[in-house]
Amino acid sequence: MRYPAIIAAALLALGSSAAMADNDAVVTYKSLSPEVALEAAQAALKQCRDNGFQVAVAVVDRFGQPQVMLRDRYAGLPAAETATSKAYTALSFRAATSDLEKSIRSGQMASGLALLPHVAMLAGGLVIEAGGTLLGGIGVSGAPGGDKDEVCAKAGLDAIRDRIDF
Numbered sequence: 001m002r003y004p005a006i007i008a009a010a011l012l013a014l015g016s017s018a019a020m021a022d023n024d025a026v027v028t029y030k031s032l033s034p035e036v037a038l039e040a041a042q043a044a045l046k047q048c049r050d051n052g053f054q055v056a057v058a059v060v061d062r063f064g065q066p067q068v069m070l071r072d073r074y075a076g077l078p079a080a081e082t083a084t085s086k087a088y089t090a091l092s093f094r095a096a097t098s099d100l101e102k103s104i105r106s107g108q109m110a111s112g113l114a115l116l117p118h119v120a121m122l123a124g125g126l127v128i129e130a131g132g133t134l135l136g137g138i139g140v141s142g143a144p145g146g147d148k149d150e151v152c153a154k155a156g157l158d159a160i161r162d163r164i165d166f
Contacts, residue, residue: 031061031135032062036164037067039160040068040128042070042159043158043160044138046155047155048152051143051152053148054072054073054076055072055075056079056082056140056142057139057156058083058138058139058140059156060084060088060091062135066084069083075142078141079142083139083140085118085119085120086149087137088119088125090125090126090138091136091137092119096127097146100121101122101123104121122141122146123145123147124139124141124153126154128157130164133166140156
């Protein structure tokens with residue numbers, strides 16, 4: 001019969017720490033609207049088309065969940081999944097995937113990180129960030145080289161920069 005007393009003491013302790021943490025009970029965050037995410041993806045796709053490339057473009061939200069996926073008619077079969085993985089990777093590591101790729105090649109980062117699920121250490125993924133706030137990631141795949149993918153991803157970011165800067 002002493003368990004109820006222990007449980008009551010634990011609940012009392014939790015209650016007092018919960019009262020002290022009232023300010024931490026609710027988290028507020030900023031996120032991209034679907035319209036802005038779509039605008040970024042469309043601008044990236046247009047840049048790649050203008051450059052003569054058929055690609056896939058993905059935008060993931062701040063939690064790594066796909067928000068927009070655009071795949072051009074003749075983009076390669078793995079392009080959509082790779083673009084999503086590049087966006088997820090940029091978001092997860094809060095860095096351009098071209099920088100991550102270089103870090104792995106030079107040995108500054110453990111190569112095993114490239115084996116994590118949904119991770120693509122290939123150029124073409126960028127972080128979507130404004131005012132120090134992480135908003136998501138954009139990834140492009142299908143151009144002949146990650147450097148060309150990254151140019152298109154940057155065009156996507158540039159298209160929305162004035163709408164997300166705060």
